[in-house]
Amino acid sequence: MEVKAEAPYMKSTETINEIRIKVICALIPSVMLSVIIFGFKPVISYIICVLACALTEIMLDFFVLKTNKFDFDSILTGLILSLTIPPYCPVYIAAFGGLFAIIIKKLLLERFCKKLFNVSALVRAIMFIVFGSLFKTFTPSVLTDFSSAKESYIKMFFGVGGGYICACSVIAVVLGGIILAALKIINPLIPILFMGSFSLMSFCLGNDGFSMLLSGAIPFAAVFMATDCATSPLTLKGKAVFAVTGGILTALIQILLPYSDAVFFAIIIINLLVRPIDKYIRTKPFGVLK
């Protein structure tokens, strides 16, 4: 027997695209600050990357997959991706990243492993492997020497630091995170635990976790990548475990890799853990007596 149900007749009006637009809005502070700091150079790479994503998606939909499912997801992916590359990077890198991201997402992730990985983190990690040396040349040098003086903390916080575009200002990222948390799109637990466990772990390893937190792409990744709903666990408990593991892994990988790129690899690894977490860490339903 099939229980026939048509209720509820009342539904929230929020749609997936609305959520994505809200995330894009939360990225605006980062984008604006990057313009203030680096001038209009990064804007070109945003546009190129987003365009590359959108066009690839449309092409793939039209010619290969023969569906019409265009949504804001690809634009969001493009924007996040272009924020993680160095500001003075040549545009072909951005274009390549966007193209690659959508191809991976559409042809690989959605078909074979059900969006197992966060696309932008995955592509960013691949880009690091391919263009790693290039990245170094285009990264402003402010970041490469960690001056541990107190005033540089403050500078970094308000965004005079260098590095990747997203890493230019922690305050913009924090603002974006607050917007998202207030709109109930992300659970603030994930970024907080992620960054908390990261600084604790790197403190244990004898690194200056705090300055890395302020200067690196870590807050950005914690707010915008680790919380990506498709690749984070469903339950609150699962989310906590996920975030803590992510933070610790980042600190560990950081020993092997230069400052900011470790976090993308860590996110890919914890993405792998999502399914097991969902399977084994469950909240007990209300009223199950055992």
Add this chain to the structure above:
Amino acid sequence: MKKLAVFKKNVNGIKLWGAELSENKHSEIAPIPDTVTLLMSEDVSPVVKIGEKVSVGQKIGEPIDPKKEIPVYSSVSGEISEISEKSDDNGKTLYIKILCDKRQTLCEKFEEPKITSKESLVSALKTSGIISKDYGKPLYLKIKRFTEKKPEYLIINAADFEPYITVNDRECIENAENIAFGIRILKKWLKPQRTCISITKKQKEAINSLVENIGMSTQIRMVSDNYPNGNEKIIIYLITGETIEIKHNNRFLVLDIFTVSAIGKYLRTGRPITDTMITVSGPAIKNPCNLVVPLGISFADAINSCGGFRFSPCAVVSGSIMTGKNEDNLEFTYVDQALKGIIAIDKLEKNDVEYDCIRCGRCVSTCPMKLIPPEIEKALAKENTIKLKSLHPEMCIECGCCEYICPAKRKLLSVCQNAKFEVVGKRFKSGGKN
């Protein structure tokens, strides 16, 4: 039954709207329609014939097996015009159509029931014909469970948690004496260890009126007005902090305040319940209001007494908008005591495209039962019974919150219902534990 430790009495849920349409409106009495149609199950046999004159409160149906059913009373005065039969999945139903003479002459033989013991209370409730609004079944069935053992807690729910529905609120304001009388009788004979009324903060007028009439003898507790806090399990948890299995519940008696008021009314006058209050509301209704209607009035007549439709509605939902049913045949659907309201809505967000689940977790953090609907959906699609069982879909109260909140517009409610059926149905087969 084991107790669970309680840290914070709070249950997930959603904030819904709609009550403001009929909230502060005094109830109106609907004009007597031309005909009413009363329904009887096959366990009730009619004691009237076609053409016979009946008056308000006259018994027209007598249960064949008094253990199973309750008598049916005429809600209007007039003439029996038609007795027809219809059968569906739930068995045969008798439809008794009465042509109203609109004079509403009362039947003369009302006697105040004398309550001398618990048993006489139960049998009085049986003859009263009261069907409880929250439970949808004859009230005495619920009370009967408590005749041997005293209930630990008598919880009377005075709040309306369903969107658009405001009948409990109105009943508190307008018929508080009946409520007070009902509570007194219930307390006297059932001897609950504690009694408490649950109400939401919004209902200031109702609180005042209750305090005035009941005094301080009964505790009034505030609960949040989230949907679906009206669910029995949730309200027991909110008030007492205990999680129980409803099927084996013989400790907590939860009653709707509307039902308590009906008890009071019957015990004071001896007049069987022949009318009920419903909320006729929704964006498509011209004049949303709380309406006192004779039982058996058709939906179309009830809506017409509220000024009809403002524009043609997209759906007319009976009962609750979150769990109710879309009635397309308004002329032939009739109001019964269990009905809380009729809601006509202007647009359905149903036709939206269903997207893939984006795993946003909204449904998980909204489900009052802390279930994981997308996992249930997956397990159901794969017919993975072991996994399905481990997800406990049988705990689902079918409130529809998950589907309400889902941004991908997945049809989670029907998924959970199917999963529940799958699990519960199989359990019955495999030896019938629980």
